[in-house]
Amino acid sequence: MHEVGIMESAMSLVEQHAAGRERSRVSRVVLRVGVLAGVDLYALRFAFDVVSAGTLAEGADFEVEEVPVTAYCLGCEREFSGVDGDFVFACPDCGDFSGEVRRGRELELSRIELS
Amino acid sequence: MCRECGCADRVPFGVKVLSVFAPKLLQSAARESAGPATVEIHTPLLAKNDDAAERNRAVFRDRKMLVLNLISSPGSGKTELLSKTMDGFDEKAAVLVGDLETDNDARRIHRPGVPVAQITTGTACHLDAEMIARGMEGLDLDGVRVLFIENVGNLVCPAEFDLGEKIRVVLLSVTEGEDKPLKYPPIFKSADLVLLTKTDVAGALGFDRQAALSNIARVAPQAEVIELSARSGEGLDAWYGFLRKQLVGNPEAAPA
Numbered sequence: 330m331h332e333v334g335i336m337e338s339a340m341s342l343v344e345q346h347a348a349g350r351e352r353s354r355v356s357r358v359v360l361r362v363g364v365l366a367g368v369d370l371y372a373l374r375f376a377f378d379v380v381s382a383g384t385l386a387e388g389a390d391f392e393v394e395e396v397p398v399t400a401y402c403l404g405c406e407r408e409f410s411g412v413d414g415d416f417v418f419a420c421p422d423c424g425d426f427s428g429e430v431r432r433g434r435e436l437e438l439s440r441i442e443l444s
Numbered sequence: 445m446c447r448e449c450g451c452a453d454r455v456p457f458g459v460k461v462l463s464v465f466a467p468k469l470l471q472s473a474a475r476e477s478a479g480p481a482t483v484e485i486h487t488p489l490l491a492k493n494d495d496a497a498e499r500n501r502a503v504f505r506d507r508k509m510l511v512l513n514l515i516s517s518p519g520s521g522k523t524e525l526l527s528k529t530m531d532g533f534d535e536k537a538a539v540l541v542g543d544l545e546t547d548n549d550a551r552r553i554h555r556p557g558v559p560v561a562q563i564t565t566g567t568a569c570h571l572d573a574e575m576i577a578r579g580m581e582g583l584d585l586d587g588v589r590v591l592f593i594e595n596v597g598n599l600v601c602p603a604e605f606d607l608g609e610k611i612r613v614v615l616l617s618v619t620e621g622e623d624k625p626l627k628y629p630p631i632f633k634s635a636d637l638v639l640l641t642k643t644d645v646a647g648a649l650g651f652d653r654q655a656a657l658s659n660i661a662r663v664a665p666q667a668e669v670i671e672l673s674a675r676s677g678e679g680l681d682a683w684y685g686f687l688r689k690q691l692v693g694n695p696e697a698a699p700a
Contacts, residue, residue: 338492342489366604367630428664429666438487438489440484440485440486443481
């Protein structure tokens, strides 16, 4: 997708949260990324290395918490997961396909650690 | 990846990333614990676009205008469909067209009395909500009941950029192959309507209609599906019917 632009957004946030603190060197950056966010994790890591250079986060550990998909079956009125790797979400009870995605589209800067 | 296609550049609009929601951040619940100094942030990385999309939605609501975002691969027939729609659909409509370069598509769609504006994105491979806000400034939207946004031809990047639209339309032409929904699931998962286009040439291509419909139903069970050919006119009535149904069923787009 647009991993470099996303990482620029993340780094801008990181700098805003880290700057001016007593300990402002960023030792870890954690993103939450849903399986359906359309982001390639390899490209994201590459973008982190490029975009963090020269910032407070240069050399920091970069971590991604992947959020698996949780879908919702309208017929059974239940959430179900365990559908990763295949984007066809069939309810384990009734077998109907679900288009309602409850979780799995997340794309956020979760937290940073300062040292 | 947009490492190549340059999404991040945003040259035409020179938007400074994150400037809009910086004040909100200052009030956010960042906590710094005594031990390992962890700062919880939990801020969406597309928040700036999402905020702009909400502003667009408010504008659309005030104008009681139904807004559709048309997304597909390049060459799936978005422009041809919109050209025909301007001739055949009887409600006043306007069109915003996104492309990297040229105003060819806007000129193809243009008709007397139809406000059309071209957004050239330069290097960006999708439209974002701010581009829509700016694009609308150049359109006379008085009396317009339906605004069609023709996104940049791309089945990947536009998926995550909410423009504030009510209806997201994903086009799949029969020339592309039956398994496109399986190859590009995020965009199909986000569709309200899938248009299977260029059905007039399906026979010549040996297109497996059932396989395509089955793949759409599996990946995008939430979406309505309409099969049509803008060239032959087949299925256009169903498309217009869908639009009318949205206008009636959508209080936001009810006549003033």
